[in-house]
Amino acid sequence: MIKLQNVEKVYRTSSIETLALNNINLNVKKGEFISIMGPSGCGKSTLLNIMGLLDEPSQGTIEIDGSRVESYRDKELAHLRNQKLGFIFQSFHLINDLSVLDNVEIPLLYRTSSAKQRRELAQEALEKVGLSNRMKHFPKQLSGGQKQRVAIARAIVGRPEIILADEPTGNLDSVMGNEILSILKKLNEDGATIVMVTHDDAMAKQTHRLVRLFDGTQVQ
Numbered sequence: 001m002i003k004l005q006n007v008e009k010v011y012r013t014s015s016i017e018t019l020a021l022n023n024i025n026l027n028v029k030k031g032e033f034i035s036i037m038g039p040s041g042c043g044k045s046t047l048l049n050i051m052g053l054l055d056e057p058s059q060g061t062i063e064i065d066g067s068r069v070e071s072y073r074d075k076e077l078a079h080l081r082n083q084k085l086g087f088i089f090q091s092f093h094l095i096n097d098l099s100v101l102d103n104v105e106i107p108l109l110y111r112t113s114s115a116k117q118r119r120e121l122a123q124e125a126l127e128k129v130g131l132s133n134r135m136k137h138f139p140k141q142l143s144g145g146q147k148q149r150v151a152i153a154r155a156i157v158g159r160p161e162i163i164l165a166d167e168p169t170g171n172l173d174s175v176m177g178n179e180i181l182s183i184l185k186k187l188n189e190d191g192a193t194i195v196m197v198t199h200d201d202a203m204a205k206q207t208h209r210l211v212r213l214f215d216g217t218q219v220q
């Protein structure tokens, strides 16, 4: 589903060069739930951003569902991202001025769905994460766990085949964190391929496979 071959990422500023990823080879199969762990600064977010087509590798190739993406233009990358990928971030990234329902509808604005369809799909996604009773609320009226559930609903509203989650439980206590992991596990059982960055061993143990990074290199 996601295939990285010999992926390298170098960040260059005027004075320093950082090798953030060094020769990463990774094949995430359809239906897998994998976790990525490693110390701060080892390249986890960089790897996730490259898998999510939010950043380009300096070297190497990426295939998403059989398509090699290096020759894609920005517009084609944006289309592929919108169709195939859903993102969840540690700090939720919700828009405070929009209601829960409007936040969840955002990915659908780039599609051809009608307003009515958008509303129905957003309601359905919110039901899946157990938040149908908070649709008219605004993000500031929600707890951290509820905000992350809204972010998950937004990630799944377009029914992406792949979900990329960057420390989705990092800002939550263990009870909320486990709730979020249960939702991700259910989405995986229903067919989504999931890649999750985590600092939590107990969470990683509940996924199918763990990829460990150290200084940009895959060590396990």
Ligand SMILES: Nc1ncnc2c1ncn2[C@@H]1O[C@H](COP(=O)(O)OP(=O)(O)OP(=O)(O)O)[C@@H](O)[C@H]1O
Pocket: 011, 012, 018, 019, 020, 038, 039, 040, 041, 042, 043, 044, 045, 046, 047
């Ligand atoms: N835009 C950038 N410009 C320059 N260097 C960067 C940039 N983004 C990341 N880096 C460097 O690349 C390395 C990997 O960063 P990355 O954010 O991927 O690590 P991480 O494992 O996700 O860390 P954390 O667990 O602290 O979030 C770090 O040394 C970081 O300083």
